[in-house]
Amino acid sequence: MKLRTRFLRDRLMLVGIGLLTALVVVPLFIIIFYVVANGFTALDANFFTQELGSPARAMQGKPTGLAASIAGTLLIDLAALAMALPFGIGTGVMMSEYREHPFAPVARLMVSTLNGMPAVLMGLTAYALVVKNTGGFSGMAGSVALAFVMVPIIARTTESVLTVTPWALREAGLSLGLPRWKVTLSLVLPAARTGIITGVLIAFARAAGEAAPLLLTSFGNNFLSFDLTKPMDSLPQRLYSLAISPYKQWHELGWGGAIILLLFVILTFFIGRVAVARLEKRMKG
Amino acid sequence: MGPAQKSAAAALPRAFRGPGDRVFKYAIVGLSSAVVALALVMAVVIYIEARPTFKAFGYLSFLTETTWDPVKAVHGALPFIIGTFVTSFAALALAAIPAIAVAVFTSEYAPKWLAAVINYTVDLLAAIPSVVIGLWAIFNFAPLMRDAVYMPIYLWAEASAPWLAAMLGAPSTFNMTTGTIVLALMIVPYTVALSRDAIGQVPRDQREAMWALGATKWEVIRQAVIPYARTGIAAGVLLSLARALGETMALAMLVGNSNRLPFTLFGPAATMPSLIINEFREAVEPLHYSSIMAVGFYLFIITIGINLVTSFVQRKLYMGRGMV
Numbered sequence: 001m002k003l004r005t006r007f008l009r010d011r012l013m014l015v016g017i018g019l020l021t022a023l024v025v026v027p028l029f030i031i032i033f034y035v036v037a038n039g040f041t042a043l044d045a046n047f048f049t050q051e052l053g054s055p056a057r058a059m060q061g062k063p064t065g066l067a068a069s070i071a072g073t074l075l076i077d078l079a080a081l082a083m084a085l086p087f088g089i090g091t092g093v094m095m096s097e098y099r100e101h102p103f104a105p106v107a108r109l110m111v112s113t114l115n116g117m118p119a120v121l122m123g124l125t126a127y128a129l130v131v132k133n134t135g136g137f138s139g140m141a142g143s144v145a146l147a148f149v150m151v152p153i154i155a156r157t158t159e160s161v162l163t164v165t166p167w168a169l170r171e172a173g174l175s176l177g178l179p180r181w182k183v184t185l186s187l188v189l190p191a192a193r194t195g196i197i198t199g200v201l202i203a204f205a206r207a208a209g210e211a212a213p214l215l216l217t218s219f220g221n222n223f224l225s226f227d228l229t230k231p232m233d234s235l236p237q238r239l240y241s242l243a244i245s246p247y248k249q250w251h252e253l254g255w256g257g258a259i260i261l262l263l264f265v266i267l268t269f270f271i272g273r274v275a276v277a278r279l280e281k282r283m284k285g
Numbered sequence: 286m287g288p289a290q291k292s293a294a295a296a297l298p299r300a301f302r303g304p305g306d307r308v309f310k311y312a313i314v315g316l317s318s319a320v321v322a323l324a325l326v327m328a329v330v331i332y333i334e335a336r337p338t339f340k341a342f343g344y345l346s347f348l349t350e351t352t353w354d355p356v357k358a359v360h361g362a363l364p365f366i367i368g369t370f371v372t373s374f375a376a377l378a379l380a381a382i383p384a385i386a387v388a389v390f391t392s393e394y395a396p397k398w399l400a401a402v403i404n405y406t407v408d409l410l411a412a413i414p415s416v417v418i419g420l421w422a423i424f425n426f427a428p429l430m431r432d433a434v435y436m437p438i439y440l441w442a443e444a445s446a447p448w449l450a451a452m453l454g455a456p457s458t459f460n461m462t463t464g465t466i467v468l469a470l471m472i473v474p475y476t477v478a479l480s481r482d483a484i485g486q487v488p489r490d491q492r493e494a495m496w497a498l499g500a501t502k503w504e505v506i507r508q509a510v511i512p513y514a515r516t517g518i519a520a521g522v523l524l525s526l527a528r529a530l531g532e533t534m535a536l537a538m539l540v541g542n543s544n545r546l547p548f549t550l551f552g553p554a555a556t557m558p559s560l561i562i563n564e565f566r567e568a569v570e571p572l573h574y575s576s577i578m579a580v581g582f583y584l585f586i587i588t589i590g591i592n593l594v595t596s597f598v599q600r601k602l603y604m605g606r607g608m609v
Binding site for chain 1: 502
């Protein structure tokens with residue numbers, strides 16, 4: 001091959017790779033732009049204080065909003081987090097601190113399997129376990145489904161954070177005669193807390209955006225409800241219903257809801273990123 | 286932590302050891318065995334719920350039956366299996382090359398600040414909830430594609446290539462092609478993330494040896510970097526495939542939801558997760574309900590299969606690293 005063709009091909013590839021990169025990156029900005037541009041007008045006081053009600057309410061121009069969905073999302077997600085936290089962190093500790101235990105590889109395999117499971121299957125499981133046995137759709141069933149989504153994420157991030165925590169820390173604790181549980185609880189976990197909190201935040205954000213399991217478990221509710229034993233609304237599941245509804249006013253509410261969801265996810269993402277960057281710096285230095 | 290610590294503990298008289306360690310270990314084992322049990326419970330519960338369908342249609346004939354008609358109580362999973370595999374593999378084919386390009390661009394070409402910006406952006410893309418992407422596609426992307434792309438192509442095909450028109454199908458707003466393109470966008474971050482890691486592990490020497498031979502930058506990438514990183518890239522592609530197979534909301538919103546074969550490129554289709562979302566809430570007949578659960582059960586099996594292959598490839602990757 002001539003030198004000239006080789007150089008030409010080199011340039012050509014740079015242009016091609018650059019273009020393909022732009023092709024991937026640009027849609028994200030388009031999506032964010034459209035969501036913000038369309039949803040901004042929907043965000044007024046009513047949006048945060050009123051419940052959705054029936055379609056007629058929106059058609060007649062009466063004030064509607066997504067207060068029910070926002071409150072429901074917070075309730076369902078926090079309940080799910082409370083359920084997922086001990087199991088997730090416990091499994092993470094198991095995989096990192098007790099790696100000689102015969103159970104550790106089993107746990108690792110199952111966590112990675114659960115991590116790859118589509119969330120809709122978590123919804124089916126929670127439906128069969130909770131909804132069928134308690135006699136109806138409920139916010140609680142939604143929390144259980146989301147807890148299923150959170151547990152493997154928390155477990156995996158906890159494990160990877162604990163693994164990069166310096167080994168000398170444990171040796172120092174053990175050499176002082178501390179028992180293993182005290183080393184884990186009062187040395188290793190506190191040292192790794194930034195990373196663990198980040199992992200928990202990531203899991204929380206991931207679950208907060210899941211609509212599929214909630215459609216099958218908490219069902220949705222057009223009216224404000226704080227009762228976890230009754231059907232309850234949530235933002236992602238409501239976004240889906242609004243988007244496929246035929247009402248123009250509801251579409252606008254949907255864009256507004258998308259802004260809230262997007263804002264929450266982006267915020268969590270950046271908090272997580274900053275924390276990870278800081279953690280990595282500290283572990284290196 | 287291992288043997289040194291263990292023997293130190295054993296050297297202590299029993300009275301000094303205290304119950305703390307044992308209690309803590311039991312607690313940890315208990316918590317993690319609940320997680321292990323969850324994976325098994327999922328399989329068992331979904332299987333039990335699906336059993337009436339397997340009894341009525343048989344395991345294999347349910348897979349190969351092409352009709353899904355809840356009114357006549359005939360249920361077959363084939364349309365959804367076809368829909369899932371076609372959309373996933375097509376999305377993978379669309380996403381793989383651009384994703385590898387992003388990984389190569391950020392790790393080989395871009396200055397540090399630009400690489401950081403692109404990496405942030407791509408990771409953020411993975412974090413955006415699929416309903417939000419679905420919402421955008423329903424109101425902007427899908428109508429735009431129908432009017433600007435599918436319609437002209439279909440009209441041209443109808444006039445000059447009727448055999449092609451039959452394959453394309455009359456363009457509907459929500460169709461298989463739109464669903465596939467959006468799906469491709471959603472799985473790109475997973476391929477990028479693993480490919481980036483794999484390319485980052487390529488040793489400097491490998492590149493420098495190629496430079497020393499007088500290679501151009503592209504030749505270094507093509508002949509020194511990518512061959513070294515290919516197992517990692519393959520793991521990334523497989524992981525994306527698993528994501529694509531399980532992606533639910535975006536497809537439920539965009540794929541058009543038609544249960545009838547044959548699917549056409551511009552016509553509506555359905556996938557296994559989209560069927561679950563669309564029909565589960567309306568499934569009052571016991572057989573309809575158990576058939577949806579059966580579709581979920583097969584989805585479970587498929588995902589487990591892909592996951593096992595991925596972890597096998599990844600393990601091979603790490604073992605390979607150890608030997609190099």
